Amino acid sequence: MVTIRDVARAAGVSTSTVSRALDERLPRSRSATAERVREVARELGYVRDPLASGLRRAGTSTIGVIVPRLTDTVMAMLYEEIAAASAERGVFAVVASTEDSPEAERRAADSLMRRRVDGLILTTARLDAADAPPAPQPAPAPAAPEGAAAPAPGRPPVPRVLALRTDGLHPASVGDDLLGARLATRHLVDLGHRRIGLVGGPEHASSALLRHQGHREALREMGIEPDPRLMTGDSFSMEAGEAAGRRLLALPDPPTAIFAVNDNTAIGVLAAAHQRGLRVPEDLSVVGYNDIPTVSRLPVPLSTVRVPFDQVARGALRLLLEEREPGGPPPVLTATPTLIPRASSRPPRRPA
Template identity: 50%
Template sequence: MEQATPGAAVTLKDVAAASGVSISTASRALDERITSRSAAAAHVRKVAEELGYRRNSFASNLRRGETRTLGVLVPRLSDTVMALMFEAVERAAAARGYFAMVATSGDDPEDERRAAETLLDRNVDGLILATARLGDELPKLLRHRKVAHALVLRTDGESPSAVGDDEVGGYLAVRHLVDLGHRDIAVITGPDFTSTGTARLAGARRALEEAGIAVRDQWMVAAGYGIENGYTAGQTLLAAGHGNRPTAVFAANDNIAMGVMAAAQHNGIAIPTDLALVGYNDTPLSARLPTPLSSVSVPLDQIATTAIELIVNPGTEPRIRRATPTLIPRQSSGVPVRHARAAQP
């Protein structure tokens, strides 16, 4: 077999020469989009492997006007939900023959725009944003420039979006607490500039009103999505005298719920004996806490697959697609321990 020059990168020409075929035949045999099972194609692939040939997919895709690469923009990867969302996008992208690269932007809209431009400078075929704020300028700019994109987890109400049905999720969480007999229920929502925060609050309010429970504005608290935000909000709600504090809390994500747990412990309040608690997102830690956390589970893999579908097939309707969440009851809301353990993944 003819060998390539030692130390030099193996080229398609080298593979063709060593296989005894033309360059075009070798190219077709090594094209991952073509699943030829012929003996000749198998021979070429075997020779390529023996020579250590690596096909430059980026260059060949670029010649076709695409890179098979998607950019993913998240606020931060230290946020468990955002990290899990990116992993789900990675899996869904790989299943469609795409590679996903991530950039972080924090919470500043200008940093978000710069991070998006950095990804676009890499010639990505589309952007997936987990950063959208209500009234955000970036999705509007992408629509104006006709950049293929999709929003995940959050939506601005205009751009193609794959999200969980947060209003249904908020409703399920509070309905669960109502069904357990609670009437003094507080809600700690996410930031009011996010669709997740406003929708989960709307669902919670609907469950309260449906049950004939008056909504107490002082028990509807907007907070950030971090553990410290949950602790601060929990202190505000739980430091009051026994007659002035709620018996149940719906926290709009699991980090907030863990902060509430810490505030409850600080104030000598036992969960679930003195306070029932439900979180959101069903992060892996929620089932492993000393008191397993009841939480609303969001199908991230379904959301990721939908987002890529919206980019690959632009113009399909509906533009905004909502995946149905599921309540996972555990011990923190007062579910019997035997039931809670059965519900754990």
């Protein structure tokens, strides 16, 4: 990427001169120096980075990332992508975890605000609005010494965007959860499965609800009426997936395949199947969601839906400084997932 320093070196001027000459918010200078700077910038292919320049003007070139927990591989992967994309722009990303608790999220936001971050990316959005934390407010400006002039007004509210989850109120960068669930379900139906269990996630997470919705829609499109008895689960953890798997596999007429809306819960389902002496995929097909690195290295590699976390991260960064008309709907950037078939899914041995 061509930087302002590259342009300054080639034009034989200072970086501040380049910055002024290329700043579209300022009156266009017609001086020979400014014209030369613009010509050099065009020749080098310089493109202004609005995120980096905007955050530098704001103050610390630091953004805060709030996640439910870093022990969740999905959240760790997304944070690493955000940190890498930020570093490319000269911005530092710092992370805080909340255990998916609204009160802990408030404390994390306050802590990051005290460190005067220039923006927040949250993966903790909840649809139960009564528990949702208010938008964090900027840290107050320090008091002026006695006899000194009053301090300038505080900084404007810090931008905040969401990633992976939405709440309908804030800008968000997400994967297409409806599409991903439809891909997973269609894959199992195309293999010949008709009794397909669903291991869902928490009801406050938009990602879980949309994957549940996509699963039901795909079944109906294929002429299969969704059966509520085949739908269970309320968390993204392996333990929750194992408990949900045991419930489904203990039914008098158990499913021949299970779609888990998260790879962790899919691993829990595999454990439940093993406890009952079932073989995957001979006795039970399983499909997960996210494609965390572990699942391709299991004894039976897991079929799953791959989320492009790099695209989600870059989208969230772009939204931090995107200028929007007041009163308009919050923008949502949606990245397209991909089905990754592996050994854990195959046609059923017994009639579906």
